[in-house]
Amino acid sequence: PHLKGLLTVSSSSSSSNNNYDVIDNKFDGYWFTANESNSWIMFDFKDKVLQLTDYAIKSDGNGANHLQNWVIEGSNDSKNWYLLDKRITKALCQNYVTETFQCSLKKSNGYRFIRLRQTGQNSNFLNYLMISSIEFFGKLDFVGQKKKKI
Secondary structure (H helix, E strand, O other), rough: OOOOOOOOOEEEEOOOOHHHHHHHHOOOOOOEOOOOOOEEEEEEEOOEEEEEEEEEEEEOOOOOOOOEEEEEEEOOOOOOEEEEEEEOOOOOOOOOOOEEOOOOOOOOOEEEEEEEEEEEOOOOOOOOOOOEEEEEEEEEEEEOEEEEOO
16 A cells, blocks of 8 residues: 555654555564664555554564554644554564554544554563554545545
């Protein structure tokens, strides 16, 4: 989707592979940022808004550096962010495990930008944001058209 221009994936930094690899279902590796606090990866749905209900994250296969502290945030201008979900968990502290999480905090009409931001150190007490994949669930509204369930 990123290479076809359907959405744009950006990140605070990128140390391995392409950040957009995390939305490619054929990708069998993992991606990570530099070792910086508050590292993030952001998805711009361009002319669409996503009413996010759930999301799935697949952990990295590094053997360490597993994500365990994060927030999911939504925005319509990439400046003002609204908290959709907050997690402190060891559910992803294994190689290539996938867990699905329900957004528990903010209900909305949808956001153009969705961001995963690491809020604490990973399982190796470092600040690398490292994941294999992320998938979003909810309603995608094409601006000016009826909502479509995805």
